[in-house]
Amino acid sequence: MQVIVPFDGETPKTRLENVLTLAERREFARAMLRDVLDAIRDAGGSPLVVSRSRLDLPRTPVSVDARPLSTAVNEQLRASASGTAVVMADLPLVTATTLADLFDHDGDVVLAYGKGGGTNALVSRHDDFAVDYHDGSYRTHLQTTAAIGASLAEVDSYRLALDIDEPNDLAELLLYGSGEAVEWLRDNGFSVDDTGGRRAIQRHTKPIPGGIHPG
Amino acid sequence: MQVIVPFDGETPKTRLENVLTLAERREFARAMLRDVLDAIRDAGGSPLVVSRSRLDLPRTPVSVDARPLSTAVNEQLRASASGTAVVMADLPLVTATTLADLFDHDGDVVLAYGKGGGTNALVSRHDDFAVDYHDGSYRTHLQTTAAIGASLAEVDSYRLALDIDEPNDLAELLLYGSGEAVEWLRDNGFSVDDTGGRRAIQRHTKPIPGGIHPG
Numbered sequence: 001m002q003v004i005v006p007f008d009g010e011t012p013k014t015r016l017e018n019v020l021t022l023a024e025r026r027e028f029a030r031a032m033l034r035d036v037l038d039a040i041r042d043a044g045g046s047p048l049v050v051s052r053s054r055l056d057l058p059r060t061p062v063s064v065d066a067r068p069l070s071t072a073v074n075e076q077l078r079a080s081a082s083g084t085a086v087v088m089a090d091l092p093l094v095t096a097t098t099l100a101d102l103f104d105h106d107g108d109v110v111l112a113y114g115k116g117g118g119t120n121a122l123v124s125r126h127d128d129f130a131v132d133y134h135d136g137s138y139r140t141h142l143q144t145t146a147a148i149g150a151s152l153a154e155v156d157s158y159r160l161a162l163d164i165d166e167p168n169d170l171a172e173l174l175l176y177g178s179g180e181a182v183e184w185l186r187d188n189g190f191s192v193d194d195t196g197g198r199r200a201i202q203r204h205t206k207p208i209p210g211g212i213h214p215g
Numbered sequence: 216m217q218v219i220v221p222f223d224g225e226t227p228k229t230r231l232e233n234v235l236t237l238a239e240r241r242e243f244a245r246a247m248l249r250d251v252l253d254a255i256r257d258a259g260g261s262p263l264v265v266s267r268s269r270l271d272l273p274r275t276p277v278s279v280d281a282r283p284l285s286t287a288v289n290e291q292l293r294a295s296a297s298g299t300a301v302v303m304a305d306l307p308l309v310t311a312t313t314l315a316d317l318f319d320h321d322g323d324v325v326l327a328y329g330k331g332g333g334t335n336a337l338v339s340r341h342d343d344f345a346v347d348y349h350d351g352s353y354r355t356h357l358q359t360t361a362a363i364g365a366s367l368a369e370v371d372s373y374r375l376a377l378d379i380d381e382p383n384d385l386a387e388l389l390l391y392g393s394g395e396a397v398e399w400l401r402d403n404g405f406s407v408d409d410t411g412g413r414r415a416i417q418r419h420t421k422p423i424p425g426g427i428h429p430g
Binding site: 098113115116117136138139156157158159160161162171172175176192 | 313328330331332351353354371372373374375376386387390391407
């Protein structure tokens with residue numbers, strides 16, 4: 001299955017700016033992207049990265065498209081065979097098993113819940129389906145699916161729901177992740193703080209101005 | 216399947232104290248409990264509530280046990296037939312489908328990830344398995360399962376992973392929930408704030424001292 005993976009390599013993960021510098025966020029975003037690409041390939045998918053800027057990736061075709069996310073993804077959906085997936089690049093908890101299950105789900109449109117109401121992954125097998133990414137896109141995609149008369153399947157997966165947006169999400173990655181992104185975090189001094197009755201991240205090395213705002 | 220549901224009806228959900236009074240937290244916790252019990256029954260399970268204090272529930276047996284959570288649950292696990300589940304009471308996103316899938320999973324021990332490293336739901340079919348609830352209990356339960364030589368299955372479900380602990384979690388419930396708990400939130404003035412590029416909860420009625428701390 002063709003799998004479109006949108007990626008912003010220039011100014012990724014702005015809500016992590018209190019804990020990571022821009023250069024670090026670029027490195028970390030690329031590590032997450034590689035984790036997602038590995039999982040897609042291990043699940044039998046063929047990734048196509050849609051990047052806002054030039055990007056060199058071994059083994060993976062890249063389409064550079066600086067237009068808004070939905071426009072760029074819909075262009076690729078239209079150009080692809082029926083039965084194409086879109087998987088976000090900031091899902092470092094995904095495994096091949098998770099994605100194989102997503103790809104194998106029946107349904108003209110298969111949607112995976114995203115934390116905060118987003119749509120972190122989907123499969124479209126209907127020519128009239130188009131994405132519309134924004135806050136709360138999950139509901140919009142439910143409505144679109146109904147409006148075009150397509151059959152719907154919903155995938156309930158924590159690994160797909162948890163996109164990495166803010167410092168709290170890093171704790172989940174440290175707890176449940178494996179792969180390059182979590183290794184990058186550990187190499188850069190991040191760990192889970194178990195003290196105080198509530199889990200938070202802490203950083204032991206390379207303190208940056210402004211410090212960590214855990215919890 | 217017998218399903219143990221631990222419940223604290225006296226001082227529940229203390230991390231919601233900035234947005235709900237104690238009386239409200241008690242009402243809300245009971246609404247979540249009823250949602251979970253409904254889902255268990257619809258999935259073919261037989262719930263047994265282990266409550267820290269006296270509790271009147273229609274149709275559901277209640278064992279009052281004020282000892283620490285792990286002690287109380289392990290006592291019930293020992294007294295139950297092999298093949299018993301433990302499902303937390305603060306999982307109002309769970310559906311009968313989610314739980315039927317959990318109950319049907321093969322494995323001596325079946326564990327469902329919890330946000331923050333907890334264990335929100337499990338099935339034990341092994342006499343030597345005992346729970347040890349604390350921050351990061353998921354890892355402990357993985358280790359216990361290995362130590363007793365039991366086979367392991369892991370369940371990846373957002374609806375099981377999302378226990379309601381803090382204000383941010385209410386936004387997820389408002390987005391993806393159905394049932395008494397989300398109805399209670401809406402009746403008490405909560406909604407999701409779509410403005411500002413980031414989802415947060417807001418409350419329109421019954422402001423309480425200290426106000427809402429969204430985000």
